[in-house]
Amino acid sequence: MNHHPALTASEVAALWNAYMQNTMAYRMIQHFATVNEDEDNNELIQNSLDACGFVIDGVKTIFEREKQSVPIGFTEEDVNLKVSRIYSDLFALRYIKYMAAFGTAASASFLELLARMDVRDFFTNASNKFISLYNEITDQLLKKGAFIRSPTMPPMEKTEYLQNESFLSGLLGRHRPLTAIEIAHICKNLETNSIGRTLLIGFAQTAQLPEVRTFMDRGSQIAQKQETVFREIFLEEGMPLPSTWDSTISKSTDAPFSDKLMMFHTLQLNMISVTAYGASIAGSMRVDLGAHYTRLLTEILQYSNNGVKFMIYKGWIEQPPQNVDREILKNKH
Template identity: 65%
Template sequence: MEHNPKLVSSEVAALWGAYMQNTMVNGILQHFNSVNEDAESTDLIQSAINNCDYVVKEVIRIFEKDNHAIPIGFTQEDVNLKAGRVYSDLFTLRYIKYMAAVGTAAAAAFLEVLARSDVREFFSTTSQLFMELYNNACELLLKKGAFIRSPTIPPMEKAEYLQSETFLSGLIGKYRPLTAIELAHISKNTETNSIGRTFVSGFSQVANSPEVRKFMERGTEIAAKHETVFREILIKDGVPLPSSWDSTISKSIDPPFSDKLMMFHTLSLNEVSVAGYGAAVGASVRKDLGGDYTRLVAEILQYGDDGVKLMIDNRWLEQPPQNVDREALRNRRV
């Protein structure tokens, strides 16, 4: 007997999220493509757009097959291709590298909760596409001498076991040196905040709504503060600071994106930060780092909550798929 299983909740969530993210990123990339002046980046930008198009078309195909409503997502109405440049071409490359890494990780993470073969095949292909895009972006950044590397540490002289619990908390008034994994997370989260700070700083300049501009200004301040926290940890540990990521922003005030798209993108970056901090807490054995991450997570969670309220007030936040409200159905019969 042929078995045709319907989509389960985890599959619907993965597909819906992929549609929202890729229609949003596609709009960003279209603007970058329209203002791009770097011939070496043309193929990479087009590849990124093609990836987004593939994801969107496949989600539509799977949803239509199961009679699921297609999300609204983001359309050409959310992008103004006549608007001038806001960000540099180098920032475009770093954005593609960053979002390709996020896309690869998200697609791979969802595989664990997918059962239907066509959905698993789709996310497997998606992960491969974005992994290839990530590697191509890395190669181009390396070629341009613009790849920002994590801090270096001396080679280990020998492998050995720990002999003291001071490894967890350090001596009084002093902490032990950072481990390689702790350094890796600090570097990654510094980059996340740098990307976010540059984006929301530009958003605050071009947004139409005064409320949105104010929200973006607050985001810029939070991201800058978090970058400073991470850099100070490196300084105290005597670790050479990595070069700053490019954050050049033009003087343009003509919005290339709708306020709705900019708000959604900011909240998406916020979610990535929360996930990154959570992973760092699990991997950071030094107790002071756990305290720092916990404090910073609380701040960005509050920022994200305020952003959701702002989007709801403006009717910009699309309702995600959810279970049936049985109580509401019962009340309708009263």
């Protein structure tokens, strides 16, 4: 059939979220591009800007064609390209790698909700761009000897089925060894908290408003505490700890980013952590791990809720597209 159906609510949500996240990332990476001193990174940083730009332009084109309001997102007013660096060039690479992985997952996760071919094609192409960027950055980090690998474990000598419920809670008060899946989740959550902690320390150092500085300080403390929880699990397991991600932060107090952008970015990191902890609970069969994740998840949700309230108070949160209020329409008569 030759017809042009309207965008569904799911399609609008996917496009709107993609625009907000990529305008934010674009401004972050613009700063990294301006202060970068490692020539090996130039092409990778430009490729990351191109990937974000592809999403921004694509969403704008679709929304304008459909007479949808284009979000404000984050603009040139949210980044100051005249100030000195806050983070190292190596951290910039790790940040881009992390965001490329998130961009890939976010693009792919929406596909099952999309019907229109043009929107599906758009997110498929966006996902492919972020996958390519992730692989390029990973190759570069490996070449520099700076890729943080998860711990290794001895190969399985045989396959077998579980025989009793002690696999869930341990045997005689002792936890059974971690599975490879549980190790993978812990490593992922270590990386998220490490990157978040480094970002928030820099944000606290450069934020203009005292309330924002306090919020960032609190966030970096939460991230450090949660990192410690995961590291202690590995120590109890007798496993080697992954190397610490680069957290070099300069002494500059000049703000490259607006307080609005930094608050939004922090809430995005919280959202990523909540999603990751949910997946970790599903993938972890040891009862103690589930208890850890549930506790840490509650802490992040409370912290994030405080951030949302402050951003609403400041008028910094754009209203997402929403359905019409039928009660208001009825009362117009």
